[in-house]
Each structure stands twice: as C-alpha cells, then as structure tokens.
Amino acid sequence: MRKTIAILLIAGIAAALAACEQSPTEPHGRWGTVPHVPLRVLRAAPDKVAVAGHTFTLDAYVWRNFQPISPPGGRPMLAVATLAEADSLAIPQGVDLAFIWVVDGENVAVSVFAEPPQPGWPPHMQVRRVADLPQWGPHIFVDVVVGVTAGDGTMELLADRDVWIERAD
Numbered sequence: 519m520r521k522t523i524a525i526l527l528i529a530g531i532a533a534a535l536a537a538c539e540q541s542p543t544e545p546h547g548r549w550g551t552v553p554h555v556p557l558r559v560l561r562a563a564p565d566k567v568a569v570a571g572h573t574f575t576l577d578a579y580v581w582r583n584f585q586p587i588s589p590p591g592g593r594p595m596l597a598v599a600t601l602a603e604a605d606s607l608a609i610p611q612g613v614d615l616a617f618i619w620v621v622d623g624e625n626v627a628v629s630v631f632a633e634p635p636q637p638g639w640p641p642h643m644q645v646r647r648v649a650d651l652p653q654w655g656p657h658i659f660v661d662v663v664v665g666v667t668a669g670d671g672t673m674e675l676l677a678d679r680d681v682w683i684e685r686a687d
Contacts, residue, residue: 552617552628553665555675560619560626563663563675566604570613570668573604576676578662580620581684582655595620595651595683599631599664601644601676608641612669615646620654621661627651655683 567574577600583593599618603609615635620627629648636645654660659680665673 552630553673555619555663557621557624557626560621560663560675560677561661563677565677565679567666567674567676569666569672569674570610572607572610572613574609574613574666574676575602575604576600576662576664576678577602578664578678578681579684580651580655580660580662580681581686582653583686584656585686592653592656592685594649594653595627595655596647596649597629597651597662598645598647599662599678600639601646601664601666603642606640606642609644610669612667613644614667615644615664616667616673617665618648619663620651621663622654622658625654627654656685658683 565575579598579600580595582595597618597620599615601609601613601615615631618629618631629650631646631648633647636647639645659682661677661679662681663675663677666676667673
C-alpha cells in the first residue's frame with residue numbers, strides 16, 4: 519500500500535513539474551507527444567474551426583483554488599474546455615480534444631486532456647478538463663488554445679481569447 523501511494527505521489531509530482539516546463543514537447547497521455555506549436559501560430563488560432571465536416575467553437579473556463587483547504591499560495595490553474603458543434607449537431611465519432619495551450623504573454627503552458635470527456639452533456643458538446651497547469655494569476659486574462667483532432671489523425675487549433683482566470687475562495 520505504501521509503495522503504491524509513493525508511486526502515485528511521485529507520478530503526480532512529475533506531472534506537475536512537466537506542466538511547468540516551457541517546452542511544449544513533453545510526452546503525455548494517450549496522444550503521445552504534444553506537438554511543438556510556435557507562439558505565433560497559437561496566437562493566430564481561429565475562434566471557429568471546421569473538422570470532419572462540422573464547425574466548432576470553444577468556450578474555456580480557467581480558475582485557481584484558494585479555498586481554506588488549499589496550500590498557501592493556492593492550487594495550480596484548472597481549465598475546462600467546452601467544444602461545441604456550431605449547428606447543435608452531434609459531434610462525430612473520432613472528433614476529440616487532445617491538447618491545451620494556455621498563453622499568457624510570452625509564457626505558454628501545455629497539457630493533454632488525459633481524462634475522458636465529462637459525461638452528461640448534450641451530444642453537440644464535449645467537455646474536458648485539465649488540472650496540471652502552472653500557478654498563474656488569478657485575475658489575469660489568458661488565451662486558451664486547444665487541438666481538435668479528427669479520426670483521421672489530423673489536428674486543427676481552436677482558440678478562446680481573453681479568458682479571465684477566476685479565483686475560488
């Protein structure tokens with residue numbers, strides 16, 4: 519039991535350290551290696567994208583937890599990304615959110631959506647979350663960019679601009 523807890527603790531620390539890296543090429547999750555995307559390309563990502571014959575938009579929510587149970591200085595950023603099919607049609611099989619980049623000026627944090635989509639949402643929406651981002655903010659604006667993948671292995675970037683990092687007390 520102690521060995522299992524120690525392994526999980528080490529894995530959690532390693533994941534947190536990897537999230538703080540500036541290089542967006544750290545291997546993570548089921549998608550393998552996060553592709554290197556230059557900052558200028560992330561900044562140019564559109565707010566609508568066509569994938570598998572459907573148009574999608576992104577709604578991102580980012581916050582930091584400062585509740586009394588949090589460590590001093592609060593917890594790292596958490597992000598929820600909602601992919602929505604623009605015509606409220608069901609998201610086709612194989613379309614998925616793979617990666618997330620959070621951009622604050624020249625700083626870029628990257629992660630992989632390792633958990634499955636959140637259940638209970640309408641078929642035209644896919645909701646994913648990540649919890650291994652750095653401790654930026656709160657109360658600053660960031661850009662959130664995601665990689666939307668299709669079943670054929672292609673990926674398109676999709677952005678939500680000027681997302682306010684909330685503070686939960």
